[in-house]
Amino acid sequence: MRESAAERHDRLLALVRERGSARVSDLAGQLGVSPVTVRRDVETLAERGLLDRVHGSVSWPENGPAATASAPGGGPVIGLIAPSATYYFAEVIRGAHEAAARAGARLVLRISDYRPEEDKARAEGLLAAGADGLLIAPAWRGAEDQAAYGDWMAQLPVPAVLLERTPAPGSPLDDLDRVCSDHRHGVLLAVRHLVGLGHGTPLLVARADSPTALAVRSGYEEALVTLGLADAPAMIGTSGPEVDPARFEEAMQEVRTAVTEGGVTAALVHNDVDAIHLVQRLSELGVRVPEDLAVIAYDDEVAALGDTPLTAVAPPKRQIGRYATELLVSRLGSVQDDDEPGQHLALLPRLRVRASTTR
Template sequence: MRESAAERHDRLLALVRERGSARVSDLASELGVSPVTARRDVEELAGRGLLDRVHGSVSWPRDAAAPAPAPGGSGLVLGMLAPSSTYYFAEVIRGAHEAAGRAGARLILRISDYRPQEDQARTEGLLAAGAEGLLIAPGWQHPGDPAAFGDWIASLPVPTVLLERRPAAGSPLNGLDRVCSDHAYGVLLAMRHLVGLGHGAPLLMARADSPTAVAVRSGYAEALDVLGLRPPQDVIDSVPAELAPDAFEEAVQALREAVRSGVATAALVHNDVDAIQVMHRLAELGVRVPDDLALIAYDDEVAGLADTPLTAVAPPKRDVGRHAAGLLVERLGRSTGAPRRHVTLLPQLRVRNSCGAPPSGPADR
């Protein structure tokens, strides 16, 4: 399968993170891409604040908000396993880095590239590197992944905090500390906003390839019940346009038909990238946002950068990382008998232009 841009970005970031700095020409050679592609990738990542770029080289950014471990600090080493170092999890990692720095601790990182079968080996690498406690966001993508690739987490020899993952009821992982976004609450915010603008039951177009996507889907069903609405039609299955262009086109055509037939005048799309591409393709097909369709994206990574800035649900990604690292530091400093905690943080709705309502600050109602 052809490597996606996101996967290539993860590999590039991993190389820079391990070395501290690297020449762009060397990165091109190691990634197996042209110098033009490497420069374009570096420019994009630097523009998002994930890299610092100077005179043909790049370096891992030093976040001014995350001070270096102070002399006399805790001296703790925290290990973090994340499925990606870009898009959604870039902010989670930054939040954890900030909290670790404030506590005088060092954060070391491993990326699984959404390969859950490699999570355990990468975590063992963190332990071998001296991690005294762990922040774990498994690379689960499919419903069977937690059962197939998750039980080992409950038997780790050091304190562990789960990030953005909710194990099934009865799972041994439910006995661990965890910090998660309440995606069902985020979906309800979006639905209430659209209904409050006079729309009927909104449609959902969503992926099914991550725990967030699954949570958005289940949150949609819950929101319909809370609002006393019937779904206008089945959820439209979304896929990345660059990986499955035919399936993506089929999904866009299904949304276009729903608008043209009057089935729906509003939609929630997971995620931002898909929502922007959907909006552009709909415009080519004669469906305008927000005139013909009110549209809300889920994630709020790049939603505000669209031609028509998209209203979006913004999970508290950086706060998830901060709270999780803080909880882990606290856990390492307390007795083993202290109660475990499940911390749930609430998303916000950032209102922009794509619903036809005046832009405003975060809506939290």
């Protein structure tokens, strides 16, 4: 994916901030672009008061960059780093934007495109542009990404709130404020609903390529224990058809076999898009939803739009953005108090019942 000018500016600012000063020719090599491009970027950033220029070199302003991103009326500037601006995080961003507007703050967005190694540069760029606090949804896909790319967040010079990410217990990031969906509760709602309809242990069909997917998997195992289901967890790992079509087809065949030979009558699928693809493919393989298999999707982004509208678990995405922004604004508006406790807020998903679980 081609890097945007804003992303390149963030990387440039991060390099200069780290070094204090740098030659334009050196920056071009570090950024992998031409000297002409760097000179143009430096001119733009200098005009905004984010860098100082002197004879082929640039330096970090002595008193820090001018806060050029100030909000109307003098309110705080809030930087938001998200892995994507579409699908799940579109609602999170919308909630944050609405809450910022109500608080008289300005929200400035940076997108990492699920590249955790870029999160720090995005934060440096936001700080350089005058952000007073940060909302951060790191681009982690698993625990290894936090270990490799997460330590910098514990050293931020401004208040920060994590969104939809739960750091490793006991890690420095565990002390940060955070607002997350309680996916364990969401999975329990789904499994309990299916069991209440008379189904046995439902099948789980889920990816393993995001924190939400991993939380759904662990929540599924906990739900079986909580509900006293004696059967072993019936989990089928999959990949989205756009990522690995062959693996997706293998998973569909496994689901078909579980239904036709294993007596499975219900399934929870993460995420919505995969659930819609699953229903379509199973129909081609002779498995009907909901007659042969009741299906619940997880995310509720497009679940209602399937040929058979899908019952879905709906994490409170917009409220995640709203609560996190309100928490950050409260931190920015209060006198720093070492006795003020941090907050870990867990918001509960809801189950929206539709045709895919109704015979």
